[in-house]
Amino acid sequence: MTAASYAIALGSNRATRYGTPRATLRAAMAMLEGVTAVSPIIDSAPLGPSVRRFANAAVLIESALSPPEMLDRLKAMERHFGRRRGQRWGTRPLDLDIILWSEGCWEGRGLVIPHPAFRERRFVLDPLNAIAPAWRDPITHRTIKQLANRRRHG
Template identity: 50%
Template sequence: MNHLYAIAVGSNRPHGRHGRPPGVVAAAIAELDAKFGLFDASPIMLNRATGGAGRDFANAVTLVESDLEPPQMLAVLQAIERQFGRRSGRRWGARVLDLDIAAWSGGRFASRRLTIPHARLAGRAFVLVPLTAVAPGWRLVGPLSARHLAARLAHRRPCR
């Protein structure tokens, strides 16, 4: 059975081969396309860093189709991150590539290592805004879609 996944893609460190963060995000989108067959991808957006990340981010959201269940999808995404040079480090630190499962067609999923959708997704414009470009009607929190959650955030604070 195939599932549709919304994968959040982010970078705030340059890569030796792919260049600055927007180039890293574009290369990661190409890698996801090669591994899964890309269904759609949002435009790449530039966003201010949050927490202690320091550097501004390039972000996008892709939609990919796969027969993998969420734990296996997470393992593949982490392998791609390592392939791009991501190393374990401090939380909220600079990273070459960050791939997160924002949502999947199976609804909610929770385990010790993974929660879908992410518990703080409703407050993350850097994921919601690109998600609205590719799947505005995707229901994330009860009856609330990506579009609804992004609009709520836009009323609270302006997005860049």
């Protein structure tokens, strides 16, 4: 497979051996291979019952990995940072999600690209808009900038 681009969302709302959630995101971004763009880190309210605020960011990655291979790499990284399976909306040392893939859509076991909920999440759209405003959602054909503006004003 030739290199493709991935948009990856990062989140953390629990301190790790790397420090605060913001420090955890910086450490994770430094460990990712093929990073071509890094967004600012923002703070956001949690979804669900968690009370801890999140640090969120986005990166663009160039990689020859297939979407399932990229997912496996990201899940291994989450485990390295202390992520364990458990409560769906609980605290997380590190959450890494594939949001978009330059090759379009993908659906397979445990993975759907584009991420099904990304259009509704400002904590994903705002960081992604900072680094890839012209990237188009392959389903709605709207740019990230358009989607972010709709969330902000809608």
